[in-house]
Each structure stands twice: as structure tokens, then as C-alpha cells.
Amino acid sequence: MKYISTRGSAPVLPFGEAMMTGLARDGGLYVPETIPQMTHDEIAALAGLPYGDVAFRVMWPYLGDTFTETEFRGLIAKAYEGFGHAARAPLVQIGADHFLLELFHGPTLAFKDFAMQLIGQMMQATLAKSGQRITIVGATSGDTGSAAIEAFRGLANVDVFILFPHGRVSEVQRRQMTTPTESNVHAIAMDGDFDDCQARVKDMFNDFDFRDGVRLAGVNSINWARVLAQVVYYFTAAVSLGAPHRKVDFTVPTGNFGDIFAGYIARRMGLPIGRLIVATNQNDILDRALKTGEYRPDGVRPSISPSMDIQVSSNFERALFDAYGRDGAAVAQLMAELKTGGFSISQGAAEMLRETFASGSCSEEETSATIKLTHEATGEVLCPHSAVGVHVAESHLGGAPMVTLATAHPAKFPDAVEAAMGVRPALPPRMADMFDRAERMTRLPNDLAKLQAHIRANIAERTAN
Numbered sequence: 001m002k003y004i005s006t007r008g009s010a011p012v013l014p015f016g017e018a019m020m021t022g023l024a025r026d027g028g029l030y031v032p033e034t035i036p037q038m039t040h041d042e043i044a045a046l047a048g049l050p051y052g053d054v055a056f057r058v059m060w061p062y063l064g065d066t067f068t069e070t071e072f073r074g075l076i077a078k079a080y081e082g083f084g085h086a087a088r089a090p091l092v093q094i095g096a097d098h099f100l101l102e103l104f105h106g107p108t109l110a111f112k113d114f115a116m117q118l119i120g121q122m123m124q125a126t127l128a129k130s131g132q133r134i135t136i137v138g139a140t141s142g143d144t145g146s147a148a149i150e151a152f153r154g155l156a157n158v159d160v161f162i163l164f165p166h167g168r169v170s171e172v173q174r175r176q177m178t179t180p181t182e183s184n185v186h187a188i189a190m191d192g193d194f195d196d197c198q199a200r201v202k203d204m205f206n207d208f209d210f211r212d213g214v215r216l217a218g219v220n221s222i223n224w225a226r227v228l229a230q231v232v233y234y235f236t237a238a239v240s241l242g243a244p245h246r247k248v249d250f251t252v253p254t255g256n257f258g259d260i261f262a263g264y265i266a267r268r269m270g271l272p273i274g275r276l277i278v279a280t281n282q283n284d285i286l287d288r289a290l291k292t293g294e295y296r297p298d299g300v301r302p303s304i305s306p307s308m309d310i311q312v313s314s315n316f317e318r319a320l321f322d323a324y325g326r327d328g329a330a331v332a333q334l335m336a337e338l339k340t341g342g343f344s345i346s347q348g349a350a351e352m353l354r355e356t357f358a359s360g361s362c363s364e365e366e367t368s369a370t371i372k373l374t375h376e377a378t379g380e381v382l383c384p385h386s387a388v389g390v391h392v393a394e395s396h397l398g399g400a401p402m403v404t405l406a407t408a409h410p411a412k413f414p415d416a417v418e419a420a421m422g423v424r425p426a427l428p429p430r431m432a433d434m435f436d437r438a439e440r441m442t443r444l445p446n447d448l449a450k451l452q453a454h455i456r457a458n459i460a461e462r463t464a465n
């Protein structure tokens with residue numbers, strides 16, 4: 001399997017190199033040249049299999065010769081062994097035809113663990129073969145950073161630097177990034193919002209001297225390997241609700257379009273997904289873009305679902321690439337226009353997107369009310385992101401069973417949950433000591449040169465020891 005860039009002018013790479021690289025050298029995102037298909041019978045045969053076996057069957061066709069079958073099965077097993085639920089991604093029923101897919105049983109209590117734990121195993125195995133070292137730099141709205149640190153802490157050949165927007169992540173999110181004691185973990189509180197953090201990381205990837213000098217590797221949600229790991233739970237959920245014999249709809253709380261794009265890939269592989277519904281918070285650019293065809297960022301408004309406070313939605317580029325008939329030059333043109341304010345999606349592309357994706361948004365008040373009402377009606381405690389999903393799903397019920405992705409554990413956002421329903425959700429016992437541990441982070445301005453100097457200095461110090 002070969003990987004091509006959405007902007008059409010970067011080297012074509014095999015899976016392993018696309019994974020280690022993250023962002024393509026033309027600024028684009030890697031996508032598989034073709035989408036492997038699963039037949040009706042192959043999907044039916046997934047029923048009743050353990051999560052790891054489904055993961056192997058869904059992902060294997062994408063890997064080429066990066067790992068042997070036995071190696072890859074071993075990496076999957078290790079990636080998910082630390083999850084706090086045997087099913088990995090259990091389904092819970094919250095309405096007559098409405099189910100919640102709980103994706104928060106991993107070590108940092110958000111769905112990011114599904115991808116990050118696996119990419120951590122895969123990168124480690126790759127480095128062990130080559131003997132090389134890498135520097136991981138990632139931007140986070142809170143959950144990617146903690147998941148990446150958890151996956152890479154203590155590895156000899158890896159330094160991990162995470163930029164998070166100062167003052168804009170929850171205390172639990174921050175502590176998950178600042179309390180690990182391993183010297184290869186570097187948390188950076190940057191002045192700015194998530195879009196600023198993400199932009200500086202992209203700048204580092206586009207500075208080829210820096211990129212090659214520190215051997216930069218990307219684990220942000222633009223990394224194809226992360227999208228791929230998220231395709232798996234669409235299969236486990238749909239099959240346990242009757243696929244491939246009946247259709248299933250999914251609602252996905254999203255900001256960077258990563259998780260929902262994984263659902264789109266599952267659908268293109270042959271999984272009978274009826275509708276894919278994009279759920280946004282008050283930062284509703286994706287909802288507006290899908291409805292009007294106009295993609296125009298107008299500033300991030302901080303919300304109680306901070307992991308979705310995004311206006312520049314990176315993975316949307318992958319959907320645009322397909323909607324424009326895989327025309328890399330057309331996508332490059334749109335992304336150039338985005339730098340100067342925004343772009344209009346062509347009528348044909350907008351129609352193609354609307355055939356696949358429906359959308360809705362959820363205000364702050366609606367998010368809180370959904371947490372309260374869902375708890376009263378079902379006993380289930382939602383995190384604010386999952387509540388955005390449940391609210392939007394409720395106006396799209398009917399027809400097929402609906403699965404809403406529950407993307408984080410409520411205890412990761414205790415203030416918002418307590419304000420909504422009057423009870424403070426407790427952390428699982430295995431992380432209850434988090435508030436007693438010392439924090440370690442560096443505060444830096446939104447300044448590329450200063451960030452790069454900090455990264456270079458820390459790597460030099462560690463490799464000298």
C-alpha cells in the first residue's frame with residue numbers, strides 16, 4: 001500500500017514512513033492510494049471476535065510490509081492491554097435506538113488513547129529496528145498531548161514535546177501532561193489558543209533544516225496511522241448492532257475532523273454506515289461549512305468542551321481531497337486561500353460532502369442540559385464533548401440504530417460536569433493520586449524561533465547525558 005499527499009507534490013511513501021513523517025513535505029496529509037474493501041462475509045465474520053482480532057483484520061491491508069503478521073498482532077495486544085475495560089470500546093444503550101460507544105477506558109481517559117497507544121508501539125518497534133532517535137512535537141487542545149506523553153514516556157530514543165494553550169486546558173488534562181517525571185517528556189504551556197499551537201507545529205514541519213536536524217516526527221491527528229487505529233471501533237460497534245445485515249448511523253463530536261474521518265474510511269471499506277453526523281460545539285465552523293459551502297474561520301471561542309475548540313480543522317483536508325476527485329492542486333489552492341481568510345467549496349464538492357456527512361452544533365447551555373437530562377434519564381454521566389454528540393444525535397434519530405461516540409471520561413472535565421448536574425465525577429482509582437504529584441512545564445510565547453531553540457537545547461542536554 002502506498003500513501004499519497006492531499007496536495008499532490010510530496011514523495012509517495014509506504015505505511016511505515018508515512019507514519020514516522022506525519023505531515024507530508026508539501027504541507028499536505030498522507031492518504032492511502034486506494035481504500036481496501038471488506039466483503040459482506042468478511043464483515044459478518046467479525047461478530048463476536050475480541051477487539052484485538054478485529055483491529056488486526058481491519059488494519060492489516062493498510063500496512064504493506066512494515067511489520068510481520070505476528071509482530072503486528074503483538075503490537076496491538078500491547079497497545080490495548082492497559083485499558084480499564086475488557087471490551088476496550090464497550091457499547092451502552094441510552095435510548096430506544098441510541099447507543100453510546102465508550103472510548104474513554106484507556107490510560108488517559110479519552111479516545112485519543114486508541115490511536116496513540118498503538119502508534120507508540122509501532123514507532124518504538126520501528127526505531128528498535130533502525131536504531132534511530134526521533135523528536136516528537138505535537139500540539140494539543142488537551143487530550144492528544146496527554147495520550148502522546150503516556151505512549152512515549154521513558155523511551156530512550158524519543159523526546160516528546162507537547163504544546164498546549166496556556167490556561168485553556170482542564171486541570172486534569174494539564175496534570176496528565178505535567179506530572180510524568182521521565183526526562184524525555186517536555187510539556188510547553190504556549191501563549192495562544194489551540195490553532196496557534198497547531199500552526200507553530202506545522203511551521204516546524206515546514207522548516208526542513210529544523211525538521212531534519214532534530215528528526216521531527218508527528219503524532220497529531222493528521223498522522224494517517226492515528227486515523228487508521230480509529231477505524232476499528234466503527235467496525236466493532238456496527239457489527240455488534242447487526243452490521244453488515246443492517247445499517248448503523250454514527251454521531252461524532254469533532255473539531256479536527258479526525259475521528260469522523262475514520263468513520264468515513266470505515267464506510268468506504270464497505271461497512272454499512274447510513275449517516276455520519278458531525279457534531280460541533282459553539283465553534284461550529286464545520287457545521288457551517290457543510291451547510292453553506294463557505295469555510296471561514298472567525299476566531300476560537302473557549303467552551304466547556306475544550307478539546308473541540310478549533311477553527312482550523314486539519315483532517316477536513318482529507319475529506320476535501322476526495323470531494324475534489326483527489327485533485328491535489330485544487331486542495332493546495334484552497335489551503336492557500338485559507339491562509340488569507342477562508343475559501344468557498346465548489347458546488348460539486350459540497351454536494352459530495354453532504355451526501356456523506358450531516359451536521360449539527362450544540363450551544364454551551366444545550367451541552368450542560370444534555371449532561372443533566374441524560375444522567376436523570378439513564379444514569380450515564382457524559383463528558384461535555386460526548387454531550388455535544390448526544391445532543392446533535394437526538395435530532396437525527398430514526399431509521400437505523402444511532403451510535404454516539406463518547407470521547408472522554410467525565411472525570412477529565414469535573415468542573416463542567418459538576419456545574420451541569422451537581423455531582424463531581426470521580427477519577428478511576430488508578431489515577432486518584434494525580435493531584436498530589438509535582439508539576440513540571442515551561443511557559444513560552446507564541447514564537448517559532450523561541451520554541452525551536454527550547455527544543456534544540458533540551459535534546460542537546462539529554463543526548464549529552
Ligand SMILES: *Cc1c(COP(=O)(O)O)cnc(C)c1O
Pocket residue numbers: 110111112143144221253254255256257258259260307308385386407408
Ligand atoms: C480530540 C477530542 C475530540 C475531537 O476529536 P477530532 O480529532 O476533532 O475528531 C473530541 N472529544 C475529545 C474528548 C477529544 O479529546
